[in-house]
Amino acid sequence: MRLGDKVSGWLGAIGATLVSGLTARVAFAGYGRGDPWQIGLQDPVTSIARDNVWFNDVVFWMMVAITLFVMALLLIVMIRFNSKANPTPSHTHHNTLLEVAWTVIPIAILVVIAIPSFKLLYAQYSYPKPDLTIKATGNQWYWSYDYADHKGVAFDSYMLKDDETQALRDKHVDAPRLLSVDNEVVVPLNKVVHVLVTSKDVIHSWAILSFAVRTDGVPGRVSSTWFKAERLGVYYGVCSELCGKDHAFMPIAVRVVADDVYAKWLDVRKAGGKGADDKARALIQASISVPNQAVAAAAPGAPTTQTP
Amino acid sequence: MAAQLTTDAGHDNHGHDDAGHYPDFVTRWMYSTNHKDIGTLYLIFAVIAGLVGGALSIMMRLQLQTPGMHFFKDPHLFNAMVTAHGLIMIFFMVMPAMIGGFGNWFVPLMIGAPDMAFPRMNNISFWLLPASFALLISSMFVEGDSGGHGVGGGWTLYAPLSSSGSPGPAMDFAILSVHLAGASSILGAINFITTIFNMRAPGMTMHKMPLFVWSVLVTAFLLLLSLPVLAGAITMLLTDRNFGTCFFEASCGGDPLLYQHLFWFFGHPEVYILILPGFGIISQIISTFSKKPVFGYLGMAYAMVAIGVVGFVVWAHHMYVTGINVNTQAYFVFATMVIAVPTGVKIFSWIATMWGGSIEFRSPMLWAIGFLFLFTIGGVTGVMLANAALDREYHATYFVVAHFHYVLSLGAVFSIFGGFYYWFPKMTGYLYNERLANIHFWLMFVGANTTFFPQHFLGAAGMQRRVPDYADAFAGWNWISSLGSYCSAAGVIVFLYCIGQAYMRKIPAGSNPWGVGADTLEWTLSSPPPFHQYMELPHID
Numbered sequence: 096m097r098l099g100d101k102v103s104g105w106l107g108a109i110g111a112t113l114v115s116g117l118t119a120r121v122a123f124a125g126y127g128r129g130d131p132w133q134i135g136l137q138d139p140v141t142s143i144a145r146d147n148v149w150f151n152d153v154v155f156w157m158m159v160a161i162t163l164f165v166m167a168l169l170l171i172v173m174i175r176f177n178s179k180a181n182p183t184p185s186h187t188h189h190n191t192l193l194e195v196a197w198t199v200i201p202i203a204i205l206v207v208i209a210i211p212s213f214k215l216l217y218a219q220y221s222y223p224k225p226d227l228t229i230k231a232t233g234n235q236w237y238w239s240y241d242y243a244d245h246k247g248v249a250f251d252s253y254m255l256k257d258d259e260t261q262a263l264r265d266k267h268v269d270a271p272r273l274l275s276v277d278n279e280v281v282v283p284l285n286k287v288v289h290v291l292v293t294s295k296d297v298i299h300s301w302a303i304l305s306f307a308v309r310t311d312g313v314p315g316r317v318s319s320t321w322f323k324a325e326r327l328g329v330y331y332g333v334c335s336e337l338c339g340k341d342h343a344f345m346p347i348a349v350r351v352v353a354d355d356v357y358a359k360w361l362d363v364r365k366a367g368g369k370g371a372d373d374k375a376r377a378l379i380q381a382s383i384s385v386p387n388q389a390v391a392a393a394a395p396g397a398p399t400t401q402t403p
Numbered sequence: 404m405a406a407q408l409t410t411d412a413g414h415d416n417h418g419h420d421d422a423g424h425y426p427d428f429v430t431r432w433m434y435s436t437n438h439k440d441i442g443t444l445y446l447i448f449a450v451i452a453g454l455v456g457g458a459l460s461i462m463m464r465l466q467l468q469t470p471g472m473h474f475f476k477d478p479h480l481f482n483a484m485v486t487a488h489g490l491i492m493i494f495f496m497v498m499p500a501m502i503g504g505f506g507n508w509f510v511p512l513m514i515g516a517p518d519m520a521f522p523r524m525n526n527i528s529f530w531l532l533p534a535s536f537a538l539l540i541s542s543m544f545v546e547g548d549s550g551g552h553g554v555g556g557g558w559t560l561y562a563p564l565s566s567s568g569s570p571g572p573a574m575d576f577a578i579l580s581v582h583l584a585g586a587s588s589i590l591g592a593i594n595f596i597t598t599i600f601n602m603r604a605p606g607m608t609m610h611k612m613p614l615f616v617w618s619v620l621v622t623a624f625l626l627l628l629s630l631p632v633l634a635g636a637i638t639m640l641l642t643d644r645n646f647g648t649c650f651f652e653a654s655c656g657g658d659p660l661l662y663q664h665l666f667w668f669f670g671h672p673e674v675y676i677l678i679l680p681g682f683g684i685i686s687q688i689i690s691t692f693s694k695k696p697v698f699g700y701l702g703m704a705y706a707m708v709a710i711g712v713v714g715f716v717v718w719a720h721h722m723y724v725t726g727i728n729v730n731t732q733a734y735f736v737f738a739t740m741v742i743a744v745p746t747g748v749k750i751f752s753w754i755a756t757m758w759g760g761s762i763e764f765r766s767p768m769l770w771a772i773g774f775l776f777l778f779t780i781g782g783v784t785g786v787m788l789a790n791a792a793l794d795r796e797y798h799a800t801y802f803v804v805a806h807f808h809y810v811l812s813l814g815a816v817f818s819i820f821g822g823f824y825y826w827f828p829k830m831t832g833y834l835y836n837e838r839l840a841n842i843h844f845w846l847m848f849v850g851a852n853t854t855f856f857p858q859h860f861l862g863a864a865g866m867q868r869r870v871p872d873y874a875d876a877f878a879g880w881n882w883i884s885s886l887g888s889y890c891s892a893a894g895v896i897v898f899l900y901c902i903g904q905a906y907m908r909k910i911p912a913g914s915n916p917w918g919v920g921a922d923t924l925e926w927t928l929s930s931p932p933p934f935h936q937y938m939e940l941p942h943i944d
Contacts, residue, residue, distance in 0.1 A: 129864035129876040136796055136863045151793055158783035165750060165779045169772060172757045176693070177764065184694040185759035194699050197751040198744060205740045208790070213733055215792035220729040235549075235568075257471075272470070273874045292726075297564040298659060300724065300799060304865045309795050311725045313660060314563060315653020318726025331874075333867045335724075335799040337557045338564060340479035340549035343870035 127305045127330030127349075128271060137304040140326040140351075143219055144307035150215050154208055161204075219307070222321050226286035233292070233299025233312035233334065236341030240280055243291070248364040250278045250372065254344045268380070274331040278372055279348040281379065283357040284327055293317045300335035303349055311336055324351040356382040425934055435529075436522035437934065438507045443830070444529050445503030446823075452495035452536065454895070459488040461892055464854070466871050468885035470878050481871035482555030483543060489558030490577070493677065494584040495536055497811070500819050501680035502591060502626075503529060506619045508830060510595060512925040512932065513613045515604025515941045520597035524590050531587035538580035546571025557869055559670070562651035562662040566643045575644065578637045585630045592626035595619055606943030610704075613923045614697055617704045618683025621711040622676050628715070629672035636665035660725055667718035675714040678778075678810060679707055681818030682749060685771050687923065688821050689753050692768035693760025694920035699752045706745035706752075713742050723791040724798045732791040739789040743782065750779055765917070766840035770821030773848050774814060781809030784859065799869075802862025808855045820847070820898070827905070828912030832930040835905035839897055846894030853887025 125137045135152075139145040175181065228243040234251075242248035255263070255275040263270035282288050292301045294312035302309035306322040309332075324330070332347040352360070356378070363375045425431060435441050463484055466474040475481050507525065511518055519525050543553040548569035554577045556565045565574050599620045603612065612620075640662065642648040649655040651662045690697045697703055717739045723732050753775055762768065784806040788794055797803060824840050827833070857880035862868075866877045873881065915926040928936055 125864060125876075129861075129866065129874060131876050132860075132879045133864035133876065134860050137865055147792060147796060150790075151787070151796070154787050154790065154793070158787060162779055162783055165754070166776060168754045169757075169776055172754060172760075173762065173764075173772070176757060176760050176762050178694075178761045181759070181761050184761040186695065187759055188696045188698050188700065188756075190698075190755075193751075193755065194702055194748070198748055201744050201747040205743060205786075208786070209737065209740060212736060212790040212792055216733060216736065216790075217729060219792060219795065271874055271876070273872060297568040298561055302799075302867075304796055307796055309724045309798055313653075313726060315658060316660070316726060331865075333865065333870075335867050337482065337555075337561070337869045339555065339568060340477075340482060340551065342482070343478060343867070343872050 126326070126328055127303070128274060139307065140305045140324050140328070140330065141307065141322050142325070143215075143322070144305060146215050146218065147307040150211050153211070157204065157208065219320075222289065222319075223287045223323070225289040225321065227282065228289045228291065229280060229282070230291045230293070230317075231280075231301045231312065231347075233294040233296075233301070233338065233345075235296050235339050236334075236345040238276075238299075238301070238334075238345060238347060239295075240278075242361075242364075245361060245365055247367055248361060250364070250375075252276045252278045252280070252348070254346050269329075271331070273344065274333075274346045274348065276346060276348045278375065279329065279350040279379065281350045281352055281357060281360050281375075282324060283354050284351050285323060285325055287321060287323045289319060289321045291317050291319050297338045298336045299338045299345070301332070301347055302335045303330050303332035303347060305330045306349075308332075309335055324349070327351050327353065350379055352379065352382055433530075435526050436518070438511050438519045438522065438525060439830075439932065439934075441525050441529050442504050442506075442508035445499045445507060445532075446505075446830075448529070448532055448536075449496050449500035449504055449819075452491050452499070456488050456491035456496055457892065457895060459484045459491070461888055463488065464885040464888040467873070467881050469882065470873060470875050472872055475871060477551060478871045479547075479549045479551030479555050480553070482549075482557075482869065483547065483551065483553030485869050486554045486557055486560075486577075487539065487543065490539060490581070491536075492811075493558065493673070494581070495532065495539075497677050497815050497819065498584075498588060499532060501677075501684070501815070501822075502588070502595075502619065502622060503532075505615075505684065505819075505822050505826065506591075506595060506622075506680060509826065509925055510598060510616055510619050511602070512928065512936065513616050513923050514599065514602065514607055515924055515937055515943065516598060516602040517935060517937045517940075519594050520602060521594045525594055528587045528591040528594065531583045531590075535580045535583035535587065538576050538583065542573040542576035542580065545573045545576065547573030559666060560637070560640070561666075562640060562643065562659045563653070566640055566651055569644075575641065578641050581637055582634060585634050588626045589630050592623040592630075595623040596627065599623075604937070604940045604943055610701065611943060613683075614686035614700070614703055614707075615680070615683035615923075618679045618681075618686075618707055621707045622679045625672040625676050625679070625711050625714065629669040629676075632665055633669035633673075636662060636669065639665070660722070660727075663722055663725060664719070667721045668715075670721065671718040672711070672714045674807070674810075675710055677815050678818075679711065681774070681815045681822075682707060684818045684822040684825070685753065685774055686756075688767045688771040688825050689756050691825070691917050691920035691922075692763050692765055692771070693757045694763075694918070695756055695760040696922075697752065698755035698758075699748075702748055703752050706748045709745040710742060713738065713745075717742065720789060720791075720794070723794045736789060736791050740786065743786050743789075746782055750775060750782075763918075763920075766837050766844065767821045767825035769841060769844045770817045770824065773844065774817040774821065777813035777817065777852070778810055781806055781811075781814055784809065797862060799867055800862035801858040801866045801868055804868050805855050805858035805862060808851075808858070812855065813851050816851075817847075820844075825917075826925075827902070828916045829914075829925055829928075829930050829932070831905070832912055833905045833908070834910040834912045834916060835901050836908075839901035839904065843894050843897040843901060846897060847891055850887050850890030850892070850894055853890060854884050855887070857881075857883045857887075 125133050136148050139148045230241040232239045237253045239251045260270040260272050260275050292310050292312040294314045299312040308320045308322050310318045310320045330349045334345045547554045554573045639650040643650050649657040651657045651659050686697050719735045720739045861880050866873050912930045914929050915921050
């Protein structure tokens with residue numbers, strides 16, 4: 096009896112957490128980064144990512160339905176056929192119709208899932224003509240980027256350490272710990288970007304969830320992906336293949352800016368020279384405007400900083 | 404010693420006396436040729452390894468409880484723990500417990516055989532494991548990758564992190580360790596296949612064998628066919644590291660993806676190896692405590708065969724993001740989804756077995772029902788991951804970690820504990836305190852769910868796996884997950900106490916403590932069974 100109470104207590108606690116988590120998720124969005132207590136995928140900013148989130152939701156709810164169905168059957172069985180309720184067991188151990196049904200119906204469900212699944216997979220691999228091409232090379236433990244269309248636009252991207260991000264946040268600059276980098280990948284809004292990914296040493300993986308993009312950087316191979324970001328802002332990703340001790344500490348940051356900002360940034364990068372990194376950073380910082388990127392600030396528990 | 408063995412052989416002619424005549428301690432436990440003793444050795448080994456692997460997981464959850472590097476300052480040490488946790492739980496806990504432990508104990512008993520086909524090879528299969536474990540432990544004390552000690556490449560040991568990325572000898576120790584464990588399993592597989600095909604008692608046709616025996620048979624084939632590929636892959640890694648070959652080294656013309664194909668050609672059947680015997684155990688338990696034969700016996704047996712066969716042609720669903728061709732990915736999406744069908748057949752058949760039964764909620768049955776529900780959850784997240792398009796977002800995140808821990812910690816481990824509580828009275832002759840066993844169940848049920856359910860959220864939100872620290876947004880679910888792990892740990896402590904107490908109290912179990920539902924051959928023998936059983940073969944009608 097006491098054990099049952101304890102169990103209900105635990106289930107209640109978990110349930111409450113889940114419910115509050117779900118409502119919290121509805122309250123604010125996770126663009127380009129996770130949110131505290133987030134339940135679902137990061138919010139999409141490309142059409143591929145939107146399709147991904149849609150497909151994920153469809154499959155997810157189908158799986159929930161299947162799980163609840165199994166749970167219901169188990170509950171019925173436990174209540175109707177426990178030894179007190181049913182002292183004499185039957186000996187039925189065949190029913191051809193049932194066995195055919197539970198083979199054919201799952202096949203039908205899988206076909207229903209497979210059709211949009213293949214469509215989405217092939218869409219991910221349908222490359223529109225690129226407006227720009229960026230080469231991302233994984234290293235232990237940072238990324239290096241090379242803008243293939245412009246000579247001399249190449250830089251390394253290191254994670255900012257905790258004290259550096261803390262200092263930035265103290266100055267009311269949005270700089271999430273373990274995600275912020277010194278040199279972000281800057282791309283223009285609504286342009287098709289091809290990303291070629293490789294590695295100089297061990298396998299790394301370049302990923303941005305809000306773009307639904309992830310591809311391994313394998314040394315000796317070049318793999319590719321593409322995205323077309325439809326919202327201004329900064330979008331973070333993390334290295335997604337264990338690559339040694341600082342695997343957790345080599346994030347990816349893609350900053351989507353307006354065309355004119357991008358053009359100015361390119362000029363700064365092409366000019367190069369000492370201080371180019373700082374000039375580029377200052378340029379981006381100055382271009383950040385509040386209104387259409389203010390969502391994160393509204394979130395409870397989010398840093399009270401200027402939004403990206 | 405030799406004289407004693409000869410004397411024992413001499414006693415063989417004297418019939419029943421010998422059935423209970425135990426050899427001296429060293430002969431009995433170091434040179435065992437008795438499947439029950441070897442099974443016991445495997446189970447003890449699995450418990451010890453499980454405690455080590457479990458301790459590693461608690462330490463990982465302590466680290467991940469809050470953001471920041473508070474518990475471990477060295478991220479490489481954390482990676483080494485992740486690697487060790489995986490290798491230990493897979494090769495030294497689940498496989499020894501299910502196949503070496505329960506397989507050895509009960510396959511001969513269930514088919515009416517006096518022992519395994521190759522009793523001495525059975526012994527070396529076991530003793531290879533402590534040697535393998537010792538090599539793995541040794542690897543923790545020598546240089547690995549990233550300038551630290553121990554192997555930090557994850558249990559998958561991807562090249563080139565595990566070849567040129569790991570200059571120290573730790574990886575070589577790990578490779579040799581896996582070689583020994585693999586050899587142990589291959590020899591065991593040969594033993595099981597031969598035993599099951601050739602030593603069934605008269606009347607025990609293949610289609611009358613208990614489903615646990617079927618599960619071990621299919622598992623043995625998977626081991627036999629997949630482990631040599633792993634052996635090949637890690638040998639190629641060894642020669643890349645030490646003998647100048649270039650299989651996986653891009654700089655001299657090799658390809659790291661070759662390693663992944665070879666590894667996962669083994670790795671995917673491996674995960675079915677980890678769960679199939681569990682399916683067999685669950686069938687036995689559900690049938691016993693529903694007092695009904697398993698529904699759709701042939702469907703169940705051949706579903707396992709289908710899972711085993713199809714399991715060999717789905718490996719690249721672990722490689723969707725590696726840059727393989729989209730058409731290749733599409734094929735693997737299709738093949739992976741196919742496996743959901745026989746698995747679903749099994750879940751529904753188990754429920755149908757319970758339907759119309761007269762269910763007693765004894766401890767083993769709690770574990771089995773828990774398994775049905777929780778393995779279903781793990782299975783449906785697997786269907787989600789099977790879609791390459793979705794895997795683009797989920798690969799290498801905590802969503803995958805949640806998926807495989809649901810099917811392993813809440814699937815395989817539940818079936819191991821269920822089997823343990825089911826067969827403990829038979830193996831030892833003692834009854835355990837069922838209240839304690841049930842407390843263990845509930846602590847594990849609540850604990851493991853609390854640990855792994857939130858990890859689905861963490862993965863969807865973007866937390867990657869194999870990391871000692873994470874962005875602050877992930878703090879909430881990580882904290883809950885860690886609390887859950889401490890609850891499971893409490894469950895394990897209750898388990899140890901429960902078993903210890905059973906040995907202390909020595910309450911006799913009798914040959915069949917479970918009643919009419921327990922209708923397989925082991926329940927006709929005494930508890931524990933005699934040292935040698937079936938000196939005259941039973942006849943099955």
